[in-house]
Amino acid sequence: MADVSQINLEGGYVPVKATQQRREIALGWYPCHIVDCNTRTTKIKGKYKGKIYNPVLEVSPEAKDFTFTVKDINGNEVQTTGESAVGKTFRSMGVFYFFNPQVGDDFEANPSGNVGYMRFCEALGVKQEKSTIQIDGKDTEVYKLTELSEDEMLGLPVMACLGKSKPWVGRDGNSRTSFEMKAYRNWEDGSKKDVVDDIPF
Numbered sequence: 001m002a003d004v005s006q007i008n009l010e011g012g013y014v015p016v017k018a019t020q021q022r023r024e025i026a027l028g029w030y031p032c033h034i035v036d037c038n039t040r041t042t043k044i045k046g047k048y049k050g051k052i053y054n055p056v057l058e059v060s061p062e063a064k065d066f067t068f069t070v071k072d073i074n075g076n077e078v079q080t081t082g083e084s085a086v087g088k089t090f091r092s093m094g095v096f097y098f099f100n101p102q103v104g105d106d107f108e109a110n111p112s113g114n115v116g117y118m119r120f121c122e123a124l125g126v127k128q129e130k131s132t133i134q135i136d137g138k139d140t141e142v143y144k145l146t147e148l149s150e151d152e153m154l155g156l157p158v159m160a161c162l163g164k165s166k167p168w169v170g171r172d173g174n175s176r177t178s179f180e181m182k183a184y185r186n187w188e189d190g191s192k193k194d195v196v197d198d199i200p201f
Contacts, residue, residue, distance in 0.1 A: 025085050025162070025179065026068030032057040032160045032181070033193040034124075035089060037150045049107040050098040053120075055153060057092060057160050057181050059085040060190075090162060092181040095120045097147060111142070118143055123184035124156045157190025 036056035043049050063082030072078050097117045098110040118128055128143040135142075161183040167175045 024070055025088070026070045026080060026082065027162050027164070028066075028068050029159050029161050029185070030066065030082055030085060031060045031062045031187050031190060032158055033060055033190075033195070034153045034156050034158065035193075035195050037153050039150055043107065044096065044098070044110075047108045048098055048110045048113070049101075049105075050096055050110075050113075051147070053092075053095040053097065053117075053148070053153075055092045055095070055181075056089050057158070058089045059087065060157070060193075061086050062190075085162075090160075090179050090181050092160070093165070097145070114145060118145060120184055121146060121148065123158050123186050124148075124153065125186060155193040155195045157187045157192060159185045159187045159190075161185075 034055045035058045038054045041051050063086050066082040098113045131144045160181040163182040164177045165180045
């Protein structure tokens with residue numbers, strides 16, 4: 001308990017810090033590191049098959065030097081920094097990697113659906129090589145995609161765009177939205193971070 005014996009508090013008190021207006025977390029681009037990633041392999045839309053990546057990103061200390069515009073409690077636009085988001089973690093909307101069917105598989109190809117995955121890889125600094133293959137008897141230039149593992153992604157730096165999720169219904173029946181990372185681009189000056197799993201004792 002704090003020592004307040006040196007002052008007269010008969011009328012109660014409130015810390016000055018508690019009266020300062022809290023800034024809501026701004027939407028926009030933040031420097032981040034991937035600190036976790038959940039993946040699952042599943043059928044998609046009933047006719048495709050692939051892996052869905054849901055990375056978890058932690059906002060890096062460098063965000064305190066970024067400036068954002070938010071609305072205050074009165075609806076006025078004010079400038080703020082990304083400091084209030086530093087250290088916070090956010091889930092990402094799914095990144096889809098569609099598999100190419102082999103002989104005997106019961107699903108269809110969806111190569112154009114891999115554009116988002118390719119952009120995600122590029123944002124992480126994982127370059128995809130071009131190659132020429134035969135498709136329906138024609139030479140076709142393609143990007144040969146790398147299937148990332150969860151371990152390969154941990155600690156990688158990336159710029160991520162924080163936005164609002166699609167509305168969802170809570171247990172109380174009310175519609176809500178939450179924060180999620182919605183897009184990625186390369187963080188040119190970012191460096192890899194050591195990510196250590198919590199060790200239970």
